[in-house]
Amino acid sequence: MKKPKPKPNMWFPKNRSLRYPLAMMLGMSLIQSPQSIALPLTKHATVDVTRLDRTVTGKVKDEKGEPLVGVTVTIKGNNAIGASTDHNGDFSMVIPESLISNATLVFSYIGYAAVEAPLGQQTVFDIALTSASNQLEQVVVVGYSAKKVKYLSSSVSTINNEKLRDVTSNELPNLLQGKAPGVVVSSASGDPTSAGRILIRGAGTISAGTSPLIVVDGNIGGNYNPVDVENITVLKDVAATGLYGSRAANGVIIVNTKTGKAGKTEISFANTMGFAQATTGNFRLMNSQQLYDFQSTFYPREASVLQTNTNWWDEAFRTGFVNNHTVSASGGSEKTTFYISANYYKEQGTQIENDKTGYNFRANLQSQLTRRLAAKVLFNGTFNKDNYANSNTLYDAYNNLPFDPAYDADGQPIDGRTYPGWLGRDRESFLHSVPYNYSKAQSLAVTTDVNLDYELTDKITLSSYNRINFGNGLSASFNDKRTKQGGANSGELYNGTSYSSRLLTSNRIRYSEDFGKHGLTLLGVAEAETTYSSSTSAAGKGLPPGRDVMSVATDILTNPTGLNEQVGFRKFLGQADYNYDNKYFLVGSFVNEFSSLFGKNNSTANFYQLGASWILSNEEFLKNNKTITFAKVRASNGTVGNADGISNFASLGLYTISSDASYSGLPGAAPSQKGNPDLTWEKIRSSNVGFDLSFFNRIDLVVDAYVKEASELLYRKPLAATTGYSYVWVNAGSIRNKGVEFSLTTTNIKAKGFNWETNLNMAFNRNKVLELSDGSTVFNSGARQPIAVGHNMDEYNLPIWAGVNPENGDPQWEKVVKDANGNVTKELTSTYNQAQTADSRQFTGKTAAPKFTGGLSNTLTYKNFTLSAFFNFVYGNWVYNESRVYFDNDGLYESYNQMVLAKGWSRWEKPGDVVTHPKPIVGGNKDSNQSSSRYLEDGSYIRLRNVRVGYSLPDNVLGKSGFSRVSVFISGDNLWTGTKFSGPDPEVTLTQVDLSSGLSSLRYPISKKYLIGINFSF
Template structure:
């Protein structure tokens, strides 16, 4: 036996020294592992009561011993009883609508616990404009989306992550190409020719770069009380991006990995195979049955199973003086279309330090490097129209060159697989952003701030068509290169004054800003390149004259704001902005904007105290003006073009290019908003907003007659109105110790109307599918009206309108398309490209360590012009193109008496039946299961054994299911007038979105 002192840890967590007498063998083993003795003290019972700040008892409150599954809930009187092993236990007290509280139990036997209200996270501080404020005290309409809500869908572009997450924020994409981000329209488009994209503000300054993995939260500012301080550029709303900052704690290292694959969605759309096409064409075109020996699925050749990788590592921490956040990200997403992908690298470093008790500094750096392989070689077009009768590969497995294959039947004689062997298009860009922000507390009430940013951006694009391909064959090879160099300098200097006197609170803000942007762009193209030589130095001639231009644009702004409140019940805010911009004419280069807001928190009134049903209530209103300046640089100036075509006697010559307008100025938007926020039973939260937004002095690129020598001039012309209703509803259906269920629904209704056009004109752009006409929606289609198929002979029919001398209009049916192209017979269809409403719907469940979420987004009431059907649903016009399989319920005319949706197919087409008309307008409404995610958080005790503090694994799927009547590959089209891929409301050879399946593992050291 051997005596020795041992360090002993008991179950209660107490450490003591004990003199024990042990056998020698046991004495040796005692040094191999700690000795734990069972705490033999008897359990004791603790009793307590949980109340609200208003001293009301709270039933159903969950009390759990931290780190264990032991716990209880309060009864109807807020009382609870709990047996504990001994002193030192930590109780976690939580209840819906209240801030969670932790209490350490010492020797007391009773507890009186008071929980503070946390309705809807209303005590959360959100960034609005140039300041931050608790959500419960805002007088404006905003939507805040936290990081955890953004990261369900997998994308490296923020607009894609915002889709369906906030009412009134309409996100849409005309393409599934990962190199093309979606577009955003907030509360409807209120412009004709100017941009509709919102203004981005990153970490307190306009513009800036960021990566979604580093985003802490996004705040969308929608009404003028929120957007007003960004005056001249806030007409389309403001999206404020706040990146992650370090916290005063031990350093944490987090690693997040996502891997998966994607497949193109095809919806209801299906192209014919060889047998189907042969059977169809045989009814009107003599095909040799020998063509059936080949059955190429060009769609499958063009699309692939693509892979997605997203890897991020970050470190954060700090002390009372200095905090830091550092992050690196690698993202690679292959497009489902072959030879198309995006690779991105991102590095961020955020440092905040307190030099003295008065001076605080932040240095924020972000760098992005992106490589894109862009769509090239008509791959998508060929996937839609190439005939299945034509082979993709020869007997040796090499791609066939359609130009020289004797049996090629397709109209374009192109095999994109052969082109992809040699052709390419790619882009590279490097963007950096550096912020230096200083806050100096001059007194306890006055703070001086200087926020400064410099952005640098360089981008290069190269497109090469080898002479061995169809695209490069005509010019012996073609090469196009372009480069952009841009940088922006911004300095925002601010003074804040805060005063509190009794129940009165006043905050004053003044700011002066200066911003200058510099841009330079150059491009050159050449031809006659030897095969495989993709450098400009070997080109034997130019394709077009080299282009090179440089620009400098300046903004200067002064603003002031006063924010007053009384007793946390009544709130008033007012602001004024004066801004100058070199974008506008010398006669109107500056403009003034003002904003007013007010709110009343009814639930803080004495008559509402203790109301257990209506636990929070606030009404708010705003009114004011903002502007739109998103036009090309120098739109107001008279410009000349110096080009080879204008040269004379070998000397440079200039010709008129753009007519100047010294009176050009901002679009001005007068906006009002009325909203309410309520919470019922601390369980159901509802926000409702109604708004009216009137735009006037619209920026419009007005066409000019050729005799003027100019193509157009920028003018201020017309007025547009947007009215709408938005709501956001969150219900915490079940909240238990182990199981919870939360539901969210947001919807937005918007109605658009053109009130006036320049000079009293009735229509701008007559003859277009989407003209602009007074009294109509900006997205309303104006087309010849399709009247179906004549059952007697299978001819197409349209409505023809004939005006009479007495002003009456006679409607007849005609099979002559040219007769309905006239202004008299083109009709407004009362069908619009803009939706009647949009929104999102989600359910989130959690059980112990498991979580399950399902998120839907939806669009209703918009009409899509399916322009692709011109090619593959053309009634025989293009027998050298493939055709689509008829959708359910469609039929072709075959014999007299048939009631059919499609005319009789005829070689060369049936009387222009595929020309532009309402025939190709389709209902674009859809409901999409945007994301499903199943996650599991590994118990802390398990991961701590391997040195981790947290670990989570998940399975996720994007775009699993879409319910729609649309017959194309995908009903989602761009809802912005600035759209690619055919424009607003048009689906043309759609690159469909992808269905993604992903696995992820995240852990923190």
């Protein structure tokens, strides 16, 4: 009797690219006997087999000899037969008689190099898997599917939990800095309540957002805590990002949280404690003696001022403490697994009265409900309390005079307004106001996912992924009447509330089948998302001292405000993914998306994506090559869109009801926003070519080159007052980004007990404004960084500083002169108004966008010891150090403290001096501190971001203690920064967000952190 053909199932589909994630995810295997009976299989499973079939058993361990749970065991070339290891690392499977003669077993597990073992005459296998030194074998989530990296046709970067968590922070952007090529993270503040900004492959917009789309556990958006993250996948080119359609223009970051594995329940505790200190870099403020000596050259001071020497910087900053504690439990059976965690994070800012406290709870449950139906329920709740840094404290730390005392004879903070003889310009001591004033907020965010996968047939899977988000926030800012800030209004209170809910459903159908050497996967998705939000705000004045509740306010400060908004997205997409013999890969997709953000005439848009790759190392001419162990070339082209960063009603004509438009005592409405029914998405067309190479299975090189051209840019266009409107949202102009990026990972030494791995990644990016609407050549004319055709969008346009006149110490700028024939010449002038005219302002060729960015890491392990060091670097960007206007002003503000001149700087003293700084004069030297290229500084830096030393107790020490793992570590963050920048820290926002790119102004510096941790499990 002829045996029926084995029937594949969803856990081991024929398409290899789909096989691994599903099997790993559920730690389960289904096999087919020759009689097509499918059963769950563990080492004790029994099946009805013919007399000549062979039962194979064995154990799979890691490099340390620990059993691995959920390892997939398959027969090479036959996807219908398989098993997975149980909690002891054991497996058992039946191999049909027809496959025995040439069978090879394949053992694969996420994060480990696959092992192939010929069957031969064996019935028992003892297999050891080693960690993959490269990422080619890792399974990553891309779009709405999962694949091994080596089978991708797109540009992606993956960072696992271990490499992500070397730096201590509760914000993902800070953890990503320098970890992936083309991913630039920048921060303008060391405040723990302020997260960094992420930019992928350059900014390509004027007024819209530049942040990447965040996808958590397969659904757009969502909440998570970094301690629960298993890995991060960054999607950079359209072949990967395109499925997310209108919101993928700035790249996609996919966050995958941890899941449980079948076997014994493991309970883990992770504890990190330490302290932080503010960095000062090359920056120093003058003490009393230094300031007295400097000012004596142009401003008479009584020597008695030297009796006081207050270090206001030290008064404003402190040693902050960091605590991060997590408890988690994971485990489950072959059918149901769980992961539960709770986290407490507290970081004191180094500026006084500034801190962040976070509480997070996560529960991930997944179960194989029936043979065909699998379910996931994911829950995450986050509660944050933020005490914001006081801007007055930072201002005073930089500018208050050391001649003014901080405390009176009784040790109490002095009120500068009433203290006789206070010399500082603002007559304020933050030490007096800080105990009374505050600005704080608290927020609660809850996310719940219910995800279902149903195997309709052995080739078709239906999925429904559903999420609901809730967010609630309260904010309060209080200025007591006893302080300078609250005195004018006899006390001020600002209250705000916010609420949001977001509903998302994503329904998917997937067809997958192999036809001999051909593999085909078809995907269809219908997705809908609606977000509701509301907020209110109120501000009152005339509050009694210390009474910070609105009910005691005697008058309103501003009229109460509120809003209710609703935004919707809807998407349909289709994708075809084809491969031939695991050598040639083609992928194509089409997306149609609707958004209520845009005008009624253009509320939908279509996008397409194409990708192809060729694995050369699977060809005969490279097979078994001992030098080139893997080689692949890739290419992609397509379109995506940007809908981020504009107001929810940007396309509509709006009116404002206010007292300003009242008539006869009745409220009136006046136009406030001009409508644009044609407003639509920004369109981004992108092309990418790249290659992946591995040499000797120890050197991995990934290189990508791309061109990204954005058109129909979203722009908030100013309108003349005569129109009755201040602005209108339009689509205007185009910008091009192009660049090259690479990642090089090398296993330098791999010997018994010792391993040394190095990773270097770098990215080079250039952008240019190609076109602006209405034939314009420049937007934001007169700004430091106007948007101008033919220029980098972050390029500075300023009066050009020409140094100091050596004869008299006056400042000099360039003056551009045009004669009657249009000939242009440049002259020197000491009159600022001549240098700042429209003709004399010049593009400097200097930009806030860096020429390249990157990171370098080294990890060494010796037996149970681990040592790692990580650097990140930025080169070629220029920073406008605006804060020097205050404390490097050539005598304009003698009532402000001054900075100690940086190395190599000098000040004019006598005729003939060739110096960097003009002669100081009371009231300033001819506007020398006005905006010009004088305050442009090289912002390049290299930073020792983290050093970490760890030790894990060996098993023979743990003995019968009950602990399965105990490890300790010491770690340091931001230990050293190499830079020429004169301020406390060169790191600034590097993109045109709120027109603040490249600006450093009274910077809250980052902190050095010194930490110790202990982690243990049982």
